[in-house]
Amino acid sequence: ASPRPQTAYSFHRTYLTNLSLSAELLDDILREKPQEADGIDSVVVVDNVPQVGPERLEKLKNVIHKIFSKFGKITTEFYPEADGMTKGYIFLEYAAPTQALEAVKNADGYKLDKQHTFRVNLFTDFDKYMNICDEWEAPEKQPFKDFGNMRHWIEDPDCRDQYSVIYEAGERTAIFSNDAKEPIINEERARWTETYVRWSPKGTYLATFHQRGIALWGGEKFKQIQRFSHQGVSLIDFSPCERYVVTFSPLMDTKEDPQAIIIWDILTGQKKRGFHCESSAHWPIFKWSHDGKFFARMSTDTLSIYETPSMGLLDKKSLKINGIKDFSWSPGDNIIAFWVPEDKDIPARVTLMQMPSRQEIRVRNLFNVVDCKLHWQRNGDYLCVKVDRTPKGTQGVVTNFEIFRMREKQVPVDVVEMKESIIAFAWEPNGSKFAVLHGESPRINASFYHVKNNGKIELIKMFDKQQANSIFWSPQGQFMVLAGLRSMNGALAFVDTSDCTLMNIAEHYMASDVEWDPTGRYVVTSVSWWSHKVDNAYWLWTFQGRLLQKNNKDRFCQLLWRPRPPTLLSIDQIKMIKKDLKKYSKIFEQKDRLSQSKASKELVDKRRAMMEEYRNYREAALQNYQEQKNLRLELRGGVDTDELDSNVDDWEEETIEFFINEEIIPLGDL
Amino acid sequence: HKCFALVKDVKVFVSTEDNQPYLSIPCSEHKITSAVWGPLGEFVIAGHENGEINQFSAKSGDILKKIKEHTKQINDIQSSVDNTMFITASKDNTAKLFDSTSLDHIKTFRTERPVNSAAISPIMDHVVMGGGQEAMEVTTTSTRIGKFEARFFHAAYEEEFGRVKGHFGPINCVAFHPDGKSYSSGGEDGYVRIHYFDPQYFDFELEV
Numbered sequence: 001a002s003p004r005p006q007t008a009y010s011f012h013r014t015y016l017t018n019l020s021l022s023a024e025l026l027d028d029i030l031r032e033k034p035q036e037a038d039g040i041d042s043v044v045v046v047d048n049v050p051q052v053g054p055e056r057l058e059k060l061k062n063v064i065h066k067i068f069s070k071f072g073k074i075t076t077e078f079y080p081e082a083d084g085m086t087k088g089y090i091f092l093e094y095a096a097p098t099q100a101l102e103a104v105k106n107a108d109g110y111k112l113d114k115q116h117t118f119r120v121n122l123f124t125d126f127d128k129y130m131n132i133c134d135e136w137e138a139p140e141k142q143p144f145k146d147f148g149n150m151r152h153w154i155e156d157p158d159c160r161d162q163y164s165v166i167y168e169a170g171e172r173t174a175i176f177s178n179d180a181k182e183p184i185i186n187e188e189r190a191r192w193t194e195t196y197v198r199w200s201p202k203g204t205y206l207a208t209f210h211q212r213g214i215a216l217w218g219g220e221k222f223k224q225i226q227r228f229s230h231q232g233v234s235l236i237d238f239s240p241c242e243r244y245v246v247t248f249s250p251l252m253d254t255k256e257d258p259q260a261i262i263i264w265d266i267l268t269g270q271k272k273r274g275f276h277c278e279s280s281a282h283w284p285i286f287k288w289s290h291d292g293k294f295f296a297r298m299s300t301d302t303l304s305i306y307e308t309p310s311m312g313l314l315d316k317k318s319l320k321i322n323g324i325k326d327f328s329w330s331p332g333d334n335i336i337a338f339w340v341p342e343d344k345d346i347p348a349r350v351t352l353m354q355m356p357s358r359q360e361i362r363v364r365n366l367f368n369v370v371d372c373k374l375h376w377q378r379n380g381d382y383l384c385v386k387v388d389r390t391p392k393g394t395q396g397v398v399t400n401f402e403i404f405r406m407r408e409k410q411v412p413v414d415v416v417e418m419k420e421s422i423i424a425f426a427w428e429p430n431g432s433k434f435a436v437l438h439g440e441s442p443r444i445n446a447s448f449y450h451v452k453n454n455g456k457i458e459l460i461k462m463f464d465k466q467q468a469n470s471i472f473w474s475p476q477g478q479f480m481v482l483a484g485l486r487s488m489n490g491a492l493a494f495v496d497t498s499d500c501t502l503m504n505i506a507e508h509y510m511a512s513d514v515e516w517d518p519t520g521r522y523v524v525t526s527v528s529w530w531s532h533k534v535d536n537a538y539w540l541w542t543f544q545g546r547l548l549q550k551n552n553k554d555r556f557c558q559l560l561w562r563p564r565p566p567t568l569l570s571i572d573q574i575k576m577i578k579k580d581l582k583k584y585s586k587i588f589e590q591k592d593r594l595s596q597s598k599a600s601k602e603l604v605d606k607r608r609a610m611m612e613e614y615r616n617y618r619e620a621a622l623q624n625y626q627e628q629k630n631l632r633l634e635l636r637g638g639v640d641t642d643e644l645d646s647n648v649d650d651w652e653e654e655t656i657e658f659f660i661n662e663e664i665i666p667l668g669d670l
Numbered sequence: 671h672k673c674f675a676l677v678k679d680v681k682v683f684v685s686t687e688d689n690q691p692y693l694s695i696p697c698s699e700h701k702i703t704s705a706v707w708g709p710l711g712e713f714v715i716a717g718h719e720n721g722e723i724n725q726f727s728a729k730s731g732d733i734l735k736k737i738k739e740h741t742k743q744i745n746d747i748q749s750s751v752d753n754t755m756f757i758t759a760s761k762d763n764t765a766k767l768f769d770s771t772s773l774d775h776i777k778t779f780r781t782e783r784p785v786n787s788a789a790i791s792p793i794m795d796h797v798v799m800g801g802g803q804e805a806m807e808v809t810t811t812s813t814r815i816g817k818f819e820a821r822f823f824h825a826a827y828e829e830e831f832g833r834v835k836g837h838f839g840p841i842n843c844v845a846f847h848p849d850g851k852s853y854s855s856g857g858e859d860g861y862v863r864i865h866y867f868d869p870q871y872f873d874f875e876l877e878v
Contacts, residue, residue: 535782552782607827607876614795614826617776621754621769631710642752644848 041097042075043123044104047089048116054084063112066257068092071106072099091123111273111311150204151565152220153177161517162186162562164197164206165538167553169529173197173208175222175562178522178540180548181599187222196558200238200245202565203518205266207236207245214247216266228264228271237284241292242266244308248280261285263295263311273311287327289334290380294355296336298327303338305355314356326372330406332380335361337404339372339385348372350385350402352411362404362411370397377427377434381407382451384434386425401425401436403451414457416449426471428478433460433497435471435480444468446482446493448500461500467491476520479503479543483514486531494523494545504545510535518564522548529555695731704746709753709770717744717758725773735773739766745785745801751792751848759788765799767825779823779830787843793850794872795825800855802840820844820855824876831876836863 052060076093079086094100100122108120153162160177173192176183193208205216213229214236232251245264260277277285286295296305304318327338334355342348348369352362368389375384383404388397401416423437432451439445446463468482478498484491490511494503508525510532515524526538536556540549640646705716713725713734721740724733742762749756759765765788767777785801800820818837823830839858846853852866
């Protein structure tokens with residue numbers, strides 16, 4: 001579901017909400033209170049400023065001014081020169097020492113461009129450093145901002161996963177713990193976000209959107225961990241390691257100071273680098289390697305790969321790849337896959353490149369290509385390239401799946417030819433199967449393939465005439481849901497792919513979304529207010545397709561499961577637990593039975609109490625009614641109307657016969 | 671237009687052929703959308719556009735009691751067979767049971783759609799409700815064949831225990847037969863459906 005667009009009304013509400021943060025604003029302003037001090041304390045020295053001649057000086061001053069006036073009012077600036085060029089360092093004086101401190105804190109390390117990273121210091125620091133005493137004094141301890149246990153939710157003794165719910169058309173956001181009986185509320189806030197929310201990849205942070213930027217929340221009480229100021233932010237992306245967050249705003253960009261995309265360090269809150277961005281149509285623009293070591297983006301004929309934490313280009317230059325159409329990182333290794341279309345007599349190519357060495361691991365030529373899509377299996381074990389081709393001499397488009405076996409020597413490629421147009425494709429997350437929806441409504445088929453070790457790709461099963469347009473695998477593999485969302489009215493099919501059986505067929509009318517919980521035990525189907533204005537609700541199912549709950553929420557918009565961090569258990573430990581599973585399941589079953597019977601007992605007690613209360617009320621009312629009988633008789637001139645048969649004597653009974661049917665039965669010759 | 675509750679003395683009307691109401695109670699703010707008589711004809715219970723319920727004296731027209739339990743328009747009010755209590759059906763997706771004399775709120779029955787009509791069974795602790803979207807909103811929603819349902823709730827437990835499908839459009843009106851052995855529903859589709867309960871209906875009990 002897509003978030004609703006900003007309207008004038010919500011903009012206005014934003015303004016009011018910001019005003020209500022006045023407590024924090026006041027704090028900022030109070031700090032700005034002018035104090036008696038040396039003018040010297042308000043001066044900063046900026047080093048690594050570009051050295052320019054007089055013709056570019058004005059422009060340089062504008063850029064510097066724009067960057068540094070963010071921290072306060074610049075009252076004086078001085079650009080020392082030598083031989084007609086600026087020296088490369090400048091002095092800026094602010095209106096108050098606090099502003100100078102802000103400048104040092106935020107602009108030091110700011111990367112203006114490839115060759116110039118600002119070094120900002122207080123003028124007084126030079127003095128200080130020159131007069132450093134020989135004896136070293138330990139630095140003063142900063143008070144530690146303790147946010148508590150950031151992984152608190154994982155310690156839930158009943159292993160309940162959390163999920164966020166946005167409802168009341170975005171006015172309320174709540175966090176629930178998932179229990180099969182009913183959701184347990186953890187936190188609920190009005191206007192927590194202005195559009196939607198996002199969880200970080202390991203579940204540590206909840207990101208909310210505001211006109212001024214984004215905020216990250218976490219810990220047991222969802223306190224605000226960090227705030228990133230990016231006016232008009234509309235999209236974000238996290239690095240897989242949760243160290244960085246990337247924000248995009250269509251408002252901010254200027255030619256000199258790229259601000260459309262900003263990469264932030266989450267722990268320190270610092271802005272690491274800003275980038276230009278022409279169009280946010282294919283977000284995320286920057287794609288991260290699985291370990292967060294690299295991030296890359298594609299532009300015309302170019303692939304730019306950056307490394308962390310320096311945020312600089314790998315090897316200080318981008319890769320020139322003529323005609324590059326698309327790329328993606330392997331989710332398991334630092335390998336990039338990209339493809340280029342045909343160029344005169346050079347066929348289209350898919351290339352696998354190792355990073356950081358840039359070694360080409362595998363190149364695959366493809367002919368008569370119309371389009372390609374890259375689908376990685378979640379562990380990086382396989383890459384599927386969906387190739388749409390127009391074979392020579394034909395007009396139509398056929399599709400092949402080129403399956404790259406990444407774990408085998410020299411990455412062999414197998415081809416699966418598809419006869420029909422493809423609606424959806426999805427790898428089993430940690431396995432070697434994939435599912436395909438193909439054909440055209442109403443004849444849509446679901447096919448399941450297994451990539452076997454012996455070099456073959458086997459079609460395990462095909463279900464025909466499915467009402468499905470989307471595939472949702474369980475994150476643990478094996479189970480999946482085929483769903484017909486939106487225009488297909490919410491048809492659901494729950495499949496066990498170990499033997500390709502249909503476990504259950506069900507329907508959530510007008511469902512717009514399907515979300516698996518991170519453990520693969522539960523599935524949520526939902527009808528979002530963003531796509532359908534009535535019956536907004538989310539339903540909870542077991543992985544087998546048994547409906548557990550229907551949760552109606554006024555103008556429900558979005559449900560997102562909180563991701564789990566990767567397990568801390570070693571493979572051996574997991575093996576041990578699986579071996580002892582019977583022992584554990586006995587204990588859990590007992591626990592479940594206890595809580596079930598407790599729930600039943602509670603329900604029974606509640607019902608008994610309600611019935612008793614109701615009976616008492618009815619008895620009293622009836623007594624009253626009987627006491628009023630005379631009054632009623634009076635009103636009705638002595639006619640008793642209390643019972644249907646109170647006046648049987650007045651009834652007239654009439655018997656009517658009417659013709660229904662005529663049947664002629666020959667009795668044979670008599 | 672100003673809104674009025676008109677009380678006509680039926681007896682007088684028949685004998686004098688005078689079309690004038692016996693009592694006219696003006697109601698300026700929120701128009702009256704439904705009304706029933708009190709148990710002894712001493713007051714009229716009226717439901718309003720904003721969810722208010724008022725008891726108007728049938729003699730003077732004064733408001734004897736007023737409550738506001740519903741948050742949106744009251745679509746229908748029906749009394750129990752002995753007039754001791756009444757049920758209101760509201761656009762706020764609920765139906766509520768009240769004591770006719772004291773206007774005490776006794777029970778609430780919740781659904782996810784506006785409730786157009788509700789009725790109290792004369793012989794069982796059951797209520798029936800019918801509803802759906804407002805006619806003009808039914809453009810893309812639930813035009814599935816026969817999927818508009820009458821819903822049965824247990825009056826004491828406030829829990830739904832059954833649904834009857836069949837209408838092609840929202841249900842506008844429900845009523846129990848005075849003997850409690852059947853109920854009827856009328857809908858936007860132009861049909862009136864008469865349902866006789868099977869024996870299981872009378873034996874059905876929620877787990878206690």
